[in-house]
Every structure is written in structure tokens, then in C-alpha cells.
Amino acid sequence: MKKAVIALVVTIGLSACVTINIYFPAAAAEKAADKIIDDVWRLQDAAPAPKKEEAAK
């Protein structure tokens, strides 16, 4: 009985890991998008947009 419970917990745990692993990295995607958009629209050369980090300080 106990073994069955442990086996169940391990199965659930492992499937949760697989799910977590294919999660879309939203923050990294935003960072990547910002980098590309800045380049394509040449935003760094012209007027640099105010940074969020500075505003948060």
C-alpha cells in the first residue's frame, strides 16, 4: 500500500517536471523581443526609451 502511494507520488512528481520543463520562458522572450526591436527600429541610436529598472528604483 505504502509502496503504491510512493510510486504514485513519484509518477506525479516526474510528470510535473516534464510539464515545467516545456513552459514558455515569457521573461526571456520579452528580453529577446526588446533586443531585436531596438535593433530593427534603431531605438538605441535615437532617443533611448526610459528603462523600467530605473523607474522602479
Place this chain on the structure above:
Amino acid sequence: MSGLLNRNNMQSIKSIVLVGLLCFATWVQAAADLDVATPAVSALKNSMQARHAQLAAHYASGAVGLTKDGLIALRDASAVPLKDRQGINALVAAENNDRVALYKEIAAGNGHPEWRGEIQNTFAGRWIDKAQAGWYYESGSAWVKK
């Protein structure tokens, strides 16, 4: 209660925690960054950068707007100067081809082709956030002037 946790159970719990930590470490590493320096992505970026010299005026005049799905569209053909009218559709189509390819390449380049839709959604929001004042973007089913 503590009597239930005999030595065997404790060991099982320890290994479960260990597996969990390993998975978490892998996940953190995978989520740290997206690689956007692949040759395909760089080529698309350069092509879009060059095209932007032509497109910028059309964004500013309101002839072309940013769609909510991360592409661009001709929203007011009458705002296009006569000399550019003939080429505007091709210009918009070329930009959209590059954008679709860009989203696809970023997803594929990071080993997750299935992320394409989410990458496109992320870009859609960021293009609009970074757009200049006066440019048009799609919100719901209407065009909004930023």
C-alpha cells in the same frame, strides 16, 4: 505520526526531493535566455532594419499600422504618397514574411518550434509598447493612435 516515517519512507522522500531539485535546476537553466544570435535570425533582423527606412514614414503618416498579432497592415491607403502607392502592398507583405519567419526561427533556434505562437504574441505586445507616439496599432477590432 513520526512513527509512520520509517527509514524506507525517509529515503524515498529524499530521492523525490533530489529529483525535484534536479528538474528545477534544468528548468531554471532552460528559462534563463533565448538565443537570438543565430545566423537566420540575424539575417532577418538586418533585412527588417533596412526595410524600416522605407516603412518609418508610413507608420508616422498612419498609412501602415501595427496589428495585434505582431504583424503590420495597410490601414489607410490614401495616406500613402502617390509615388509609393504601387509598392506599398509588396512592402507590407515583405515585412510580414520576415516577421513570420523571425518568430519561427527564434522558436526553432531554441529547440522549441511549438513556442512560435507565444513568441509572436510576445513580440506583438513589445512592438506596440515601443512604437513612437502618433503610430497606429490595432486594439480589439479598431485602430488606435498612440
